[in-house]
Amino acid sequence: MAAERYEIRIAGSGGQGVILATELIGQAITLYEEGLYVVQSQAYGPEARGGKSKAEVVISSEPIDYPKVMAPNLQVILTQAAVEYAPDTAHGGRIVYDDFFVTDLPGVSSGYGGGSVEDSRGRIDARIYTLPIVRTARDKLEREIVTNMVALGCVARVLDLEKIASSDSLRKAIADHFPAAKIAELNIQAFNEGYEIFRQSPLP
Amino acid sequence: MAAERYEIRIAGSGGQGVILATELIGQAITLYEEGLYVVQSQAYGPEARGGKSKAEVVISSEPIDYPKVMAPNLQVILTQAAVEYAPDTAHGGRIVYDDFFVTDLPGVSSGYGGGSVEDSRGRIDARIYTLPIVRTARDKLEREIVTNMVALGCVARVLDLEKIASSDSLRKAIADHFPAAKIAELNIQAFNEGYEIFRQSPLP
Numbered sequence: 092m093a094a095e096r097y098e099i100r101i102a103g104s105g106g107q108g109v110i111l112a113t114e115l116i117g118q119a120i121t122l123y124e125e126g127l128y129v130v131q132s133q134a135y136g137p138e139a140r141g142g143k144s145k146a147e148v149v150i151s152s153e154p155i156d157y158p159k160v161m162a163p164n165l166q167v168i169l170t171q172a173a174v175e176y177a178p179d180t181a182h183g184g185r186i187v188y189d190d191f192f193v194t195d196l197p198g199v200s201s202g203y204g205g206g207s208v209e210d211s212r213g214r215i216d217a218r219i220y221t222l223p224i225v226r227t228a229r230d231k232l233e234r235e236i237v238t239n240m241v242a243l244g245c246v247a248r249v250l251d252l253e254k255i256a257s258s259d260s261l262r263k264a265i266a267d268h269f270p271a272a273k274i275a276e277l278n279i280q281a282f283n284e285g286y287e288i289f290r291q292s293p294l295p
Numbered sequence: 296m297a298a299e300r301y302e303i304r305i306a307g308s309g310g311q312g313v314i315l316a317t318e319l320i321g322q323a324i325t326l327y328e329e330g331l332y333v334v335q336s337q338a339y340g341p342e343a344r345g346g347k348s349k350a351e352v353v354i355s356s357e358p359i360d361y362p363k364v365m366a367p368n369l370q371v372i373l374t375q376a377a378v379e380y381a382p383d384t385a386h387g388g389r390i391v392y393d394d395f396f397v398t399d400l401p402g403v404s405s406g407y408g409g410g411s412v413e414d415s416r417g418r419i420d421a422r423i424y425t426l427p428i429v430r431t432a433r434d435k436l437e438r439e440i441v442t443n444m445v446a447l448g449c450v451a452r453v454l455d456l457e458k459i460a461s462s463d464s465l466r467k468a469i470a471d472h473f474p475a476a477k478i479a480e481l482n483i484q485a486f487n488e489g490y491e492i493f494r495q496s497p498l499p
Binding site for chain 1: 318321333334338361362
């Protein structure tokens, strides 16, 4: 992998399956990639009430001593409430917003597909993508429940670009997770859609 | 809760469902207890190959800055390979071994239900329980797949003793997780068995 340590956070609401999406990253790397360490985690408790949900992954070429995500290199933000996590993003990192549930991005300095965000904590120096994640699950696949797999497809495209893991490793981990062939197929199709909407977005 | 911070590790092999067991602790505390923070995590990567699997939970009355488990207050160890984690146990903590898969405990100074362990890293000052977790799932419930729920029942008994969470919170989290009533019932039955085998063991 290009970076020594790469941090990913997927944030949304309970029921969007963000924990499973991050677990599959861990399983894909364990089983189908070589020489990488992953710690996957989620916080529960008072802060997680009100439907907010986030799950995180740290990937490293070295054993991970500090598994807490401090400055995610990649964030996928699926709800308006989760936009509050945006300022944590690492400088030069990436933020993928869902274009259906995230409607209010104060200070976005350019439109769809690129730009930067300012908030009260200052300018976020990150590449911004606003993509139809929930809409793809709901309208194209007719199963909102696969929102997490569309999001995971976006993550997979970034893991490709960063030379961390191949998207086929993730497809295999998805297939492992869903023993019923038809359900595996739906989830992989959603994953592939997510991969494509990121690949075709203006900022690669 | 009595302690400011309480660390739990469940260790076994892939397929024993240790990740789900720890996730349900997080969900139970989020939804059905007040004022506690939980971070649940698992490490993947080269060290996790060969079938070893461990999942961890940190519970705290304060926000958790360092989510890595350093010295678990409670460990549930379901395979011989996972016995290597035993020396991490906190002084005065508890170790629950499965009596079917864990057959070799060098230096156990007393038998079933109590004692302490020595290994190359020195004496482990912990309360030791050797309980029929896998056998209860396999023989009594006739479903080895509920091994994790029997283990979770043991954990629940300790969370009761430590005044951290009530076992009913965990039962509700299990029921939430399994929408099919019959499957929920089987899992709660396994949980109840685990709770009882710990409760009836010689060292409470």
